[in-house]
Amino acid sequence: MNYEEELKRLNEYQREAVLDESDACIVNANVGSGKTTVLISKILYLHHAKNVSYRNMIVLTFTNKAANEIKERLTGADSGVQAEDLEGFGTFHSVALHFLKNRLPVEKMGYTRDFLVIEPEEELDIALHIIQEEKLSIKYKNRLKKRLEQAMAVRTEEQMKPGYKDDLFRLVQLLREEKIRQNKMSFLDLLQNVNDLLDDSGTEPKWIIIDEVQDSDSLQLDFIDKLKRDGTRLFAVGDPNQVIYSWRGSTLNVVYALKHKYAARELSLPVNYRSSSSILEAARCFLQNGGSLTGVREPGSKIVVKNQYNPFNEACYLADKIQELHSAGVPYKEIAIFYRLQNQSQIFEDVFQKNGIPYEVSLKKTIRDIPVLNWVIKLLRFSVNPNDLSSGIYVLSNQDYGERIREKEAAKLVRGQSEKQSGLLADMQEFAARCAGIQSVDELYDYFGFDRYIKPTAATYREDKESIRTLLDIIIAYGKEKQMTFLEGLTDFLNSSALYGVNILQKDISSSTDSVKLMTLHASKGLEFSHVFITGVNYGLIPLQTKGMEEEEEERRLFFVGITRAKDYLELSYYTNPEHYRAMAGESRYIRMIPPRLIRDDAVRTTEVSLQELKKQIQAARAEGEKAEAGSGNPEAGNRMMENQETKNQETKNQEAIQRENIRRVSHKKYGIGTVLREDEMMIEAEFENYGMKEFMKAFSELEYL
């Protein structure tokens, strides 16, 4: 086929990697050096020139996206490829799953072949259930997911970090047993189990090929080791300069470790085709693992560094800038904005929405991230299965939705030990008997009368209602598609992991739609854009305040990943007023690490953005917030009523003074009531009783005149 043509298009380094004959080979692939191209060419070369069947290859990636890309490019280049030839191609987890389902004796571990794979959320549910049944004492339940994750990776209690004194380790053991009883495996179990069972299997792949090896954790390295027999050859591609997930457990120095373990030959791909040479030169300042990074492109435009007053100002500026770029012919989809923390996206979303700029945010939200749907799911779970007591208690004792009763009372009610009545409980308990006739969303909605259980005053009221309807719609459609009765369909939906795959928000980022992309630096890995804006390059934010040396190095690699996404234009910005407790005013030292000759320093234009306009918008936002709070009662008002006689007298005296001298008074959320000392267009200075003199910027302070 055309693999020979493909070979001709490669540069000398790439060709050397493809033609390499050694038993084990690690390719140090720099950013933008054609890593995937080499991988595909290698596979085609092995198949066509070396007669290695696809079935004798195991090709491992970390994400489904990468796996799909490889499979697509392969079928595109070689029309003879059959789907079943590629069973050994996929993510670590999916290949592990394939082995467990088809080749390994899972019965030895107490599983049957039709075991289910569960999402972390479902595992958490099982854990919560066990805590309740066994009356375990677990501290910091709100952080249970994270704590479990850490504890699960460990096999004996001694290895566990000295944490809180509670039953966490017992929970881990009970959870393990319970999962076997329910015939379910978590993502972690897939790898752990496959590693335990692989010893006695007869699988012997001829080649193991790995993409992005630098991200491997110890379980994944173990998996590779178990798969690799004497006759198996190894080809791995990765970049030590792009390790940004070591906090998630990926081993540092994977390349080094593999090289020594398998006496691997080390090659490198030094040529970057992506970025202009200015951008590459800046990127070089952040390289830590040696290696030469060479470019082939022209210098291009200088890197722009901008000082912005605050995130809101920046969002306004970017909105203008993007419109300007767009009318100059740059498609929206070639523009990306990166930031360090997820919640930094909000302000851009708000402003872009208002300015009609199409955008997409890379944010993974599941049903459970929407509080009302989380509640509805538990409600349905209990309705379908009245033995699921923990769900029932949750539904009744939730403080935002439902009847909002106390947890202890709810527990009594659910167990039938209370004389009190609950309409919602009765509806749930009678559901199985009375639901048969339900056909439509409306009927299901009305059965429970959801309107009664959402606070009409809540800011999210309309949204909540809509979310519930969307979910019910999906459920009804699901049952119909599967040609099940309503109850069967609902039960199946609740039990299937399809539940968590359902993306109500449809926020999946796609490269094809023409919109500006907003994402964290982490999410930017593997992508490229013509214009990249990295925002909030402040002291304390990029790099994020870190504990040790290793973390700092990872932050540096993260910044490296960020800047190397840019093809033609890179802009860095930092805030004077970052509005985040970790971030401090002033530029990050990373900006100072870039040679000044590469930088075009743009002066701030803060005053150009109309402060009046800002003020108006902030007031509008605040008014909206207050509307939402109204009705739920204002706790501050209550506090003020409680104040003793003395302060009341003081109050009236002050009132008189105000009338005499025309003094203006203001109220502040935190500082209480104060007297205005000085005031001009922009600033306001006030004195507060217990806090002394404070100065505010009018546009941003949440002051109210009295």
Added chain:
DNA sequence: ACATGTTAAATTTTT
């Protein structure tokens, strides 16, 4: 049951 003081933690995310 409620009120107040103390303490730890907060980030990045794929399967």
Added chain:
DNA sequence: TTTAACATGT
């Protein structure tokens, strides 16, 4: 800096 769980006191 802010939040919420835990801890202790009435």
